[in-house]
Amino acid sequence: MAEHVVNELRSGNLRFAAEDPGDPANFPRVLTVWRANLLGSSGKGNEYFLRHLLGADAETRNQEGLRPAEVTWREEAAEGKLDLLTAIDFRMTSTALFSDVVLPAATWYEKHDLSSTDMHPFVHAFNPAIAPPWQTRSDYDTFLSLADRFSALAADHLGRRTDVLAVPLAHDTPDELAQPGGRVRDWKHGECEPVPGRTMPRIVAIERDYAAVGERMRSIGPLFAELGLTTKAVTYRVGPELDYLADKNGTTGEGRVSLATADRMCEAILALSGTTNGRLSTQGFETLEKRTGTRLADLAAEHEGRRITFADTQSRPQPVITSPEWSGSETGGRRYSAFVINVERDKPWHTLTGRQQFFLDHDWIIELGEQLPAYRPPLNMRRHYGEQRDGADGDGGAEVTVRYLTPHSKWSIHSEYQDNAYMLALSRGGPTIWMSVEDARAIGVADNDWIEAYNRNGVVVARAIVSHRMPAGTVYMYHAKDRNVNVPLTERSGRRGGVHNSLTRLLLKPSHLIGGYAQFTYAFNYYGPTGNQRDEITVIRRRAQEVTY
Template sequence: SLAPDMGVTSFYSDYVLPIAHHYERHDLMLQSRIPYLQVLSEAVPPLGESVDDWEANKRLAAAISKRAKERGIAPIKDAVDGRTVRRDYTKTLELYTMGGRVNNSKDVAQFIINSSHGIPKISFDELSVKGIVKVNGVNNTMWDTEESPFHSEIARSVMKKHPYETITGRQQFYIDHEWFIEFGEVLPTYKPPLSIKGYPLRMMMGHARHGVHSMWRDDSLLLSLQRGEPDIYVNPDDAIDRRVVDGDMIRIFNSAGEFFAMAHVSSGIQPGMLFMYHGWDPKMFKNEKNFGEVIATAGLIKPTSMAGDYGHLGYRPLAFAPNQTYKDFTCDFEKSV
């Protein structure tokens, strides 16, 4: 794994390459929710032997090319998304660096600036001084003009009256795809979530408030702004029924498994419901088992998400992520002994 810390991914890896953290690298940040291009310049040098992701992959590419030449490995045919491609491992480094034109992460950032539509043409060094610049065509919204680096087909259809990317070219709710017909979902349809018999509480989850996904969830400063360890929100009435008070360690369980967390009693949680922010590293839980232990449906995929060849419905590998029935389960909790 290429990781900035010894998190759970690293513990599952045979080899761990130390990667520079967020403020130890040069990079760009461009997000369609904000009309700015922001620089990420190296505030402090990387610790120890760590390097940024691009440099680590460059070194791997160099090693692959060197070894392929030494062994005289000829080009091979491979398949990607149904397309046949030719792979010459002796040229891995040459391809990765674009023939030597790109040699570090600053070069990559400059290439993105120079070649991307809607981004002001500015040097990375100048951008590092300014810190942030406004992208083109976004005086009022992110989708103002053709000069914007972002485009939304829906916004274009509404504002410029282009046909929608549906099979009818119009706003469409009725879908007569054979799979939708089979599942009784030709129109937006409510279907009650799955439940596990004997376990009355439905558990929901949300994005972490004191971190980004799993990053910084174990940071001491951010932990000081919260309970300092994995906690789960429970309704006061549900807590009373189970003789649990705020701060107790509780066992959350169902027929699939169990995990332990601190009870966070809150009247903001409805009766019959549990709520937990995600992103906690399994190492922070008792026995290194987190909420995934009770999610019996985490690997299931909704079949209609795989439908294709129907206007806007078109599953493509690496371009569309089918919805998972992630919260279709129930559980219960009790005070940990």
């Protein structure tokens, strides 16, 4: 399979979907957004999402000179790629407003769930004070129902199929040695041969039984017993835990541990993590002792016989157990602090040298001049995007060009998950942009005046908060203001003014695309491509103070 894929890629008969996103064969047809505000909060480049996913008439412009060279550009720009957008939420967010289907979700007080964070060393339970009202369901029950219906349809339409996946080279595996010395050669340009797992992603074939998705969601599969569970290169053997869960949760007709309800899933998570199961934590440290020659198992020995159950978390928040899954130590009741085990026990860092490492010798890093930490001044955005300039707009009004940032919000939906009177008072009842006294004076803006901010990505209408705390040349529009309260039509486009991400777009830093070299190797939610999305050039003008909606 891998050899066939490589030959087809080499000949050009087969391409990666990312090389031609405008081809209808590569469209994402169905999108389900669970408890996230993709179109009003986290979608960097909101107007692009609206146009290319939903087909909306959005305010975006793509300059020919700024298009990628190795991606097929279709002039008939693909718009409205989605056939179905579903939101699962208990709030009417911007995403829900644009969705084809909104499935009402239970809140924290109407379901069983777990909560933990790296900000404090405790695990908490969510417990239903009441049953989910009306047609609402818990997240777990919603996804089980969707899986059941999908499986019933898949029996006729999909059945069993083999999917071929391009899998990233993974951190904490031998993949970290795929490109020794950080020397990068490009097989597509003929500099080397395409070798899966070395000079390109791994090519993995996996059989999917689509008609069994609902059934498999309800139980633990056989690979837990056969292969164990591996995290950060430490494999945990979980036979006793599976026996415990079979007794605690019950089993399916095939003898698998049942995960049929949310509380059973919570029980399984707690039983299978070293942070809540002292036997597994001790086992993991013993594995590391053999690998590093460093004494470690005593960090968890005091809790080797302890297992935190879901009932324990329901009675009160439970402090977690020191575990190889993290780098901190709670041994002896101390509070968590990152990298304690590395510093105090000489456990190697997960880097090329095994130490905290500042010098980086990868080809791309060298090309960028970032082998050592270096200050990089902000890009001269006016130079790069000359159409956004100081001066006058079409009707003679004054404009100012500023650097536009979207810091995390102080007063908004993040605080209370509702637009109550207290939140609306703090946020002035709608979208606001903070700007300096100097910039406001330059365009004749007083505090609380309506302004419009625009660039090639979109346009926003907001009230100005004029503050001496803002430096000249920089403005803030705080993150996560929804497009559903007090958002007028814009003078520039005639459409409803946007959200904070209407003026942003996604910029990937090239060095974040490195793979196959020590700590640069990919890990989900750990290391990989991230966007530098909170820094844009923006033009601001004072608009008419009589607004329409």
